[in-house]
Amino acid sequence: MTLGRILIADDHPLINEGIQIALRVHHPGYVVDVAGSIADAEVMIQQHNDYRLLLLDYELPDSNGFNGFFKLQHLLGRVPIAIISAHDSKQILSAARAVGASGFISKRQPLDVIVAAIGTVLRGGSSFPPIDASADDAEQLRKRIESLSNAQRRVLMALAHGDLNKQIAAELGVTEATIKAHLSAIFRKLGVTNRTQAILMVRPLTGAMP
Known part of the structure; x- marks a missing residue:
């Protein structure tokens, strides 16, 4: 009897292989699946309903910043998502906290730490x-993002x-009318008045690093 499944969404073969081997040794009760893109991960999540964790590479080709995160979060519901990345700048760490990730794991750490x-x-x-x-700013942004519906996050x-x-x-x-209604709600929840202010506020979530 398995405890469920773990999905690794990462396109780096060596990282995938190392984590898979380690998980099978330390967490043998889980089935480990691998996806090389957000699109592949979406298909796997739709096929299986027993995922217990998603390890998500921040820089998949079709991620578009945290847009891929939001897509998979919508499908997974309450299943925890941990960001795994070779880049661990304060900005990315703050953004990961803001969007509600359950963890941030640097690929540069030893495998036992991972x-x-x-x-x-x-x-x-x-x-x-x-x-x-940076944690206080991240917490404020997290609360505002958390107040948005899944559709509003994607918008x-x-x-x-x-x-x-x-x-x-x-x-x-x-419809476009629905999008306009979403935007009005988004501006209100974020405490901004226009598109430009909203874009600047969520810049850390888009992959557009300064």
């Missing part, structure tokens, strides 16, 4: 590097990437 962090998240905890001065990310209302409506399969 496995320990994964174990913490599997047990319902969170695993982030030590909190620094916000599309907006931040420069998509027009018509394009966003086509992608989500809704």
Whole structure:
């Protein structure tokens, strides 16, 4: 009897292989699946309903910043997602906290440290590097992002990437009037008054690093 599945969404073969081997040794009760893109991960999540953890590479080709995170979060519901990345700048760490990730794991850490962090998240905890001065800003942004619905998060990310209302409506399969209603709600919840202010606020979530 298995305890469930763990999905690794990462396109780096060596990282995948190392983590898979370690998980099978330290967490033998889980089935480990691997996806090389957000699109592949979406297919796997739709095929299986027993995932207990997603390890998500921040820089998958079709991630578009944290847009891929939001797509998979919508499908997974309450299943924890831990960001795994070779880049661990304060900005990315703050953004990971803001979007509600359960952890941030640096690929540059020793494998035993990575496995320990994964174990913490599997047990319902969170695993982030030590909190620094950026944590307060991250917490404020996290609360504002958390107040948005899944649809509003996707609209916000599309907006931040420069998509027009018509394009966003086509992608989500809704009317432009619905998008305008979402934008009004987004501006209100974020405490901004226009598109430019909203884009600047969520810049750390789009992959557009300064």
